[in-house]
Amino acid sequence: MLDPRLLRAFSTIVDAGSFTLAADRLHMTQSTISQQLARLEETVGSMLVDRAARPVEPTLAGERLLGYARRILALQQEAEAALRDPAGTTSIRIGVPEDIVSAAMAKVFNDFAQRHRGTQLDVTAGLSRDLTRRYRAGDFDIAVVKEPEAEPDSRATFPETMAWFESADAPARWPNPIPLVTFPPGGLYREAMFERIEGEELRWYIAFSGSSLHNVLVAVEAGLGLSLLPRSATASYRVRQYAPFGIGPAMAVSIYSWESAGPVSELVERMGAVLAASRMAA
Template identity: 35%
Template sequence: MLEFELLRAFVAVADCGGFHRAAERLNLTQSTVSQQIKRLELVTERPLFRRTTRSVALTDDGEMLLGDARRLLQLEEAARLRLAAPRLSGTVRLGVVEEIAGGSLPRALGRFAALHPGVKLEVQIGVSAELIEHLNKGRLDVVFAKRPLGTSRGRLVWREPMVWAAADTFDLVLDSALPLALYRERSVSREAALAALNDSELTWEIVYTSPSLTGVRAAALAGLAITPLPASAVVAGLRIIGWEEGLPRLPDLEFAIYEKARPDKAAAALAATLLALAQGPSRPTI
């Protein structure tokens, strides 16, 4: 019998590309996740991953199991939430960054509304620092945002690379000032990009600012500048410019869920729904 605990570990390793990050996602130790995968391989009598010192990849049998595992976990989660959902009411104020709002957030909110029809939702979209500040001042109840670099507050949901992106037709000239398109204010990606550039010998110039992901990405698509983006936000018409071409490496971005100090039951339920969606069989995509 395939245990949900083992399937959840299997999907996490497949999604994260390794045991360490899967353990972080599941809030388990790496050895526990490794043991769960071994148990699943014993039950299925199939090797599910090819392991090397540098990478973990699915075998053919693992690829076949992955789709079924996702569907089983979706059914298990839906049944569990329906049975466990308390009757809640009130209003929950949610803040999200655009990278998440433009992905699977509508599906998450739809699921929450179906489980808790008596709860009203107010959603605000903004940059991470602004949203977290609103949370600290009691203006928001739950925030789903990028974690400021060097901090550990919030519940880590996933980590992904941040990359330099430019139009397919953009001509990178490193002996002249590098044109940048950045968020207008206090953005995690803006601060990380400027810190990386300041540690390099490159000259740069901010030629375009916007308060939104759509805005900075539009500037890059138009060929006006390069911009730092989550890897998942690189769309058709953009290419990734790597360190091989002379640009400094960027740190990974961490997306986390924040709750007010003493959340009520409705706010806690929304945070749990968002966490289940993001860490479960289908992580939000942009």
């Protein structure tokens, strides 16, 4: 392995064109810098500079090594700078449902990252039941989940108004069986939809199953079927409430965190403020 100190001595001698000037630039004696060059030449097995030339010039072997030496020294400087910069040296892992990552929530994340440059925010979007399981398993430091009822250890919980939606261009009457647009098995609203339809003594079938809220809303917007959705998530889509079924049972949007102090607690508080404001607006 080539010692960066020896490479620096070599490149400085070539740049300065003089052992004396190079020694001054590196704040060492001329004998020391001469010894360092000699050690490097011994390591590579070649003379690297023409000592008789004025100014000092690299030999052919020195010219070949010089580019590599400068790249190695630049990488070393870059690595040292990266290690001195605390940005991203710790991580806060956050699990959230897809529709929670709004512009307001993203701004909370950005503001927090600007104030805490040593912290990297690792945000995962997913279905609430999977997020809950992973939070309990220790995969997340903070989790926002939608659930029928908040658990006792939630940091805060907010009501989520649910309603049935159809395309803005939907027909006056839906056929029987009724086509439904749902999340995959395990999705939080899926069973509630089936129970309501069967309670009306109607038949149903799955017309579309989407793994993201956006996909489900696009399918409803296109007229593929009915779906039970958070009212707060539908504003930018061409959908309308399906009057015969109306409002569904409210869900709880709950926020959990393992820590109750420090930066994590600060982030939880700001996330909770965004959740509260968005639910009030809905």
